[in-house]
Amino acid sequence: xxxxxxxxxxDSTALLLAKRGLQGTSFSEIIEAxxxxxxxxxxxxxxxxxELVLAAVGAAGERAMAVLEQLSGRSAVDVATAFLALWRSVxxxxxxxxxxxxxxxxxxxxxNELLDRAGGVFRGWRHSLSDLLTAGGVDERRAQxxxxxxxxxxxxxxxxxxxxxSLEPFDLVANExxxxxxxxxxxxxxxxxDPTRSDPA
Amino acid sequence: xxxxxxxxxxDSTALLLAKRGLQGTSFSEIIEAxxxxxxxxxxxxxxxxxELVLAAVGAAGERAMAVLEQLSGRSAVDVATAFLALWRSVxxxxxxxxxxxxxxxxxxxxxNELLDRAGGVFRGWRHSLSDLLTAGGVDERRAQxxxxxxxxxxxxxxxxxxxxxSLEPFDLVANExxxxxxxxxxxxxxxxxDPTRSDPA
DNA sequence: GTCTATACGAAGATAGAC
DNA sequence: GTCTATCTTCGTATAGAC
Numbered sequence: 001x002x003x004x005x006x007x008x009x010x011d012s013t014a015l016l017l018a019k020r021g022l023q024g025t026s027f028s029e030i031i032e033a034x035x036x037x038x039x040x041x042x043x044x045x046x047x048x049x050x051e052l053v054l055a056a057v058g059a060a061g062e063r064a065m066a067v068l069e070q071l072s073g074r075s076a077v078d079v080a081t082a083f084l085a086l087w088r089s090v091x092x093x094x095x096x097x098x099x100x101x102x103x104x105x106x107x108x109x110x111x112n113e114l115l116d117r118a119g120g121v122f123r124g125w126r127h128s129l130s131d132l133l134t135a136g137g138v139d140e141r142r143a144q145x146x147x148x149x150x151x152x153x154x155x156x157x158x159x160x161x162x163x164x165x166s167l168e169p170f171d172l173v174a175n176e177x178x179x180x181x182x183x184x185x186x187x188x189x190x191x192x193x194d195p196t197r198s199d200p201a
Numbered sequence: 202x203x204x205x206x207x208x209x210x211x212d213s214t215a216l217l218l219a220k221r222g223l224q225g226t227s228f229s230e231i232i233e234a235x236x237x238x239x240x241x242x243x244x245x246x247x248x249x250x251x252e253l254v255l256a257a258v259g260a261a262g263e264r265a266m267a268v269l270e271q272l273s274g275r276s277a278v279d280v281a282t283a284f285l286a287l288w289r290s291v292x293x294x295x296x297x298x299x300x301x302x303x304x305x306x307x308x309x310x311x312x313n314e315l316l317d318r319a320g321g322v323f324r325g326w327r328h329s330l331s332d333l334l335t336a337g338g339v340d341e342r343r344a345q346x347x348x349x350x351x352x353x354x355x356x357x358x359x360x361x362x363x364x365x366x367s368l369e370p371f372d373l374v375a376n377e378x379x380x381x382x383x384x385x386x387x388x389x390x391x392x393x394x395d396p397t398r399s400d401p402a
Numbered sequence: 403g404t405c406t407a408t409a410c411g412a413a414g415a416t417a418g419a420c
Numbered sequence: 421g422t423c424t425a426t427c428t429t430c431g432t433a434t435a436g437a438c
Contacts, residue, residue, distance in 0.1 A: 020309060020311070021222060021223065021224065021308050021309030022222065022224075022225070022309070023222065023223075023224035023225050023309070024223065024224050024309045024311060099308050102364070103308065103357075103360045104308045104309065106360050106363055106364040107222050107300050107304065107305045107308060107360060107363070108221060108222030108223070108224070108225045108305065108309065109364075110221070110225060115363070115364055115366065118364040119364040119365040121364075122361050122364050122365060122370070123365060126361075126370070144373060145373045145374070145376060145377040146377065148358070148361065148370045148374050149354060149373070149374045149377045149378065151357065151361065152353075152354045152355075152356075152357030152360070152361055152370065152374045153350060153353045153354040153357055153374075154353075155353075155356070155357035155360055155361075156304075156352065156353030156354055156355065156356035156357035156358075156360075157349070157353040157357075159304045159307050159308060159353070159356055159357075160323050160327075160349065160352065160353055160356075162307055162308070162316070163303070163307040163310075163316055163319040163320040163322075163323050164320040164323060164324060165316065165320065169323070169327070169349045169353065172345060172346045172349040172350070173346070173349050173350050173353045173354075175346060176346040176347065176349070176350045176381075180377075180381055
């Protein structure tokens with residue numbers, strides 16, 4: 001099916017963006033990584049690299065959204081734990097060579113269109129997380145602040161840990177965030193050796 | 202003096218890195234921005250772009266360290282407020298077009314040398330902030346986690362606000378972090394309409 | 403020590419065959 | 421619709437004059 005190869009190109013692009021950043025990701029690498037023929041790239045994406053990157057940012061956003069949707073009905077601590085575990089697994093599975101594609105694109109964006117797409121993804125995450133935290137026992141106003149904090153702290157912690165090539169900063173940040181969420185949600189307890197560390201997938 | 206022009210090249214590079222990212226920053230732009238003659242670039246930096254970027258990351262690290270050193274003796278909330286205000290002013294003064302040069306380099310680093318430099322900067326910030334928070338009334342172990350959280354949340358919040366081109370996410374995150382610091386330092390109160398917003402410099 | 407002109411390579415885009 | 425070969429642009433680096 002034609003959609004197969006197209007999707008593989010998008011996914012490969014998202015991964016490369018998360019590893020090397022926007023301008024650090026070349027067409028040649030995408031082609032090699034996806035196994036796609038060079039000619040078909042412009043067939044599927046007439047807009048070239050810009051169009052492909054736009055699609056990859058959207059896909060990265062959707063992937064996280066899909067994870068969040070699975071968490072409906074869980075406690076606030078569970079939700080936060082799962083969200084942080086997602087980022088931790090990105091670090092461990094890539095051996096600190098990958099981070100967040102959306103953030104990587106944001107700090108090197110060369111068009112408003114790209115920035116809009118990235119902003120839309122973050123807005124979506126904030127909204128979804130906020131709803132989940134509210135449902136999980138957090139006051140609605142506070143949930144908005146905690147959702148933004150969770151995303152910001154997670155994103156930042158990934159950067160710190162990539163630079164230091166150590167999980168130490170990420171784990172410090174993750175534990176701190178979980179403690180705050182726990183307190184804000186009325187103290188649903190979490191496991192002692194925090195569940196963030198159980199690698200999913 | 203020869204050091205003048207060299208410093209201006211470094212500073213221009215740091216600013217461009219914060220705006221456009223690593224590979225998005227070209228030599229031509231640096232030359233234009235710094236007003237330096239093209240020939241003198243390789244005179245001062247025989248190692249070319251790599252050497253210049255390395256220096257710029259170090260300079261960006263030092264600049265924040267200098268701000269932190271001014272805060273010795275202040276309360277934990279004051280320290281956190283000043284640190285967050287620093288990032289908020291980067292956003293407002295650049296109209297959301299700039300972020301953190303160290304983070305931008307980290308997510309697009311193409312050498313271990315560069316990653317090491319960035320990691321060293323973050324370690325330095327963490328250490329310094331942790332000491333300040335401890336002196337400001339926070340338990341020593343907790344101060345390490347709060348220092349990492351403050352940096353991570355600040356970095357992440359800058360990314361969110363750049364992408365959304367709005368201070369909303371940054372302010373949500375900053376207020377949340379300040380509330381946590383306040384609680385952890387024994388409740389030294391902060392102003393009602395948070396002092397993060399008073400732009401320094 | 404500063405400048406200009408240029409060489410070299412890489413990356414994105416395109417044209418035309420199959 | 422898929423592929424290959426090529427064109428153009430741009431960015432880094434260097435060489436050599438002043």
